[in-house]
Amino acid sequence: MSISSISGGYGGYTLPVHGANCQCPACQQLRADASIVPAANADSSQSNSANTVSGASQSGSADKQGNPDSQNGKPAASQTQNANPAAPKAPDGKPLNDAQQKEVTELKARDTDVRRHEAAHQAAGGSLAGAASFTYEQGPDGKQYAIGGEVPIQLSRGSTPQQTIQNAETVRAAALAPADPSGQDRAVAAEASQVEQQARQAELTQQNGNSKLSPLEKAQKASAPEGSQTQPGQHIDTYA
The missing domain is CATH 1.20.5 (Single alpha-helices involved in coiled-coils or other helix-helix interfaces)
Known part of the structure; x- marks a missing residue:
């Protein structure tokens, strides 16, 4: 801003000049x-x-x-993913490479299938089935995984043909219980079917023989302990 001078007159009176020093x-x-x-x-x-x-x-x-991640130019989420504590590690604590992680995944799946397979045998076998045993393999993460298993099944002849038939049916059902029976499972099932067939023939012979007996002979034969007439090889331990 600047200050300008003002000049003029009125009635013969002159106004003072205004300036920077006014x-x-x-x-x-x-x-x-x-x-x-x-x-x-x-x-x-x-x-x-x-x-x-x-x-x-x-x-x-x-x-x-x-925000320490701004110094590295990386978001916090990516650093969290890279340091995932749930990822499998080697026994020395080092992270597994891609091939090792794939192997661990396959071993876990195999372990689950084997245990489910043997559990099906046990459930169907009932009292004729024993405890399952497993074959293990150590994975890259140091853990043991089941890669094979077996369940003992006792295929025994009963004191009567009817009991033998029932046992054979149970063994065959236990051998074929898994959704994917193995070759050994099918072999056990075939053996149980053979024992069942023999027991049915014995049952038929017994029925025909009883029809020719007198009432007294039938009573004496029914009271006789047939279980004492065991023969070698009546008890067969197999694995399904």
Whole structure:
């Protein structure tokens, strides 16, 4: 802002010339106002500049202290995934490579199938089935996984042909219980079917023979302990 001079006349009276050194109240006020405005603008500019620098400094400090991932240029999620504690590791604590992880996955699936297979044998075999035993293999993670198994099944002849037939039916059902019976399972089932067929023939012969006996002979034969007439090889232990 500048101060211009004012000249003119009225009634022969000449107004004083106003200038930079004029000491009239109006000029003094104008000079005072002019000096206040630039000072206020300078203060405001310095304040805004200080705020901007302070904000940038605080933001940078926050990134360094509260967000360590900004220093590495990686999101926190990716670092969390790379350090997954649930991933299988070798016995020495080192992460497994892709091939080793695939092997562990396959061993886990095999272990599940084997245990389910043998459990089906046991459930169907009932009292004729024994406890399952397993063959294990150690994986890259140091754990033992079942890769094979067997269940003992006792194929025995009963004291009567009817009991033998019932035992043979149970053994055959236990051998074929899994959804994927093995060759050994089918062999046991075939043996049980053979024993069942022999027992049915014995049952038929017994019925025909009893029909020719007198009531007294039938009573004596029924009271005789047929179980004492065991023959070698009546008890066959097989594995399904």
